[in-house]
Amino acid sequence: MSRCLVITGTDTGIGKTVFAAALTDALRACYWKPIQSGLEEETDSEVVTRLGRIPTHRILAEAWRLQTPVSPHLAAQLDGVAIDPEALALPHTDEPVIVEGAGGLLVPLNNRTTFADVFARWRQPVILCARTELGTINHTLLSLEAMRRRQVPVFGVVYIGEDRPDTRQIIREMGDVADLGCLPHLDPLTPDALRRAFGDHFDIAMFRKAILI
Numbered sequence: 001m002s003r004c005l006v007i008t009g010t011d012t013g014i015g016k017t018v019f020a021a022a023l024t025d026a027l028r029a030c031y032w033k034p035i036q037s038g039l040e041e042e043t044d045s046e047v048v049t050r051l052g053r054i055p056t057h058r059i060l061a062e063a064w065r066l067q068t069p070v071s072p073h074l075a076a077q078l079d080g081v082a083i084d085p086e087a088l089a090l091p092h093t094d095e096p097v098i099v100e101g102a103g104g105l106l107v108p109l110n111n112r113t114t115f116a117d118v119f120a121r122w123r124q125p126v127i128l129c130a131r132t133e134l135g136t137i138n139h140t141l142l143s144l145e146a147m148r149r150r151q152v153p154v155f156g157v158v159y160i161g162e163d164r165p166d167t168r169q170i171i172r173e174m175g176d177v178a179d180l181g182c183l184p185h186l187d188p189l190t191p192d193a194l195r196r197a198f199g200d201h202f203d204i205a206m207f208r209k210a211i212l213i
Contacts (some may be wrong), residue, residue, distance in 0.1 A: 039071025
């Protein structure tokens, strides 16, 4: 089985795809988005390809590509298909793989199964991305609790946005979780700027150790 790091978020639209691009670039890994909802605009795989400058052979094909940018369970219904969560198996490759879920942990894939349930079956370390805005403490602690109830391995929390040390400290202490660093908002957001920001704000050796590089 592949050596994987799974990326999820406390919510949708918080920047976890940007972080996924930076991490995939830094580790020279493959990237896999199991389920893509919304095809009219740039997909997450395309964003990672562009921002991380990832060769196309290291972008693994999605298991489901759904037209409408809504929750996977609803997007699948609108497309007239059914997502089979048991069919979501980690890719077999000799390369490390960065896997990105859709939205948050409890996003439903059908009327019985969430992404968190799939992560529990995979048993791979999960990075939780959280925005550094109002509500972060509550959303992050709830997400950590949801993972631990399912015995999902938690690697740590990545923050995205303006650094707020007080927020990071209370989550680290109350959540008993590793603080992996904070990725600032970048303007302009370019591949070079993202690579520099990742190098400035994260310890790549920590991620390499987790994925056995």
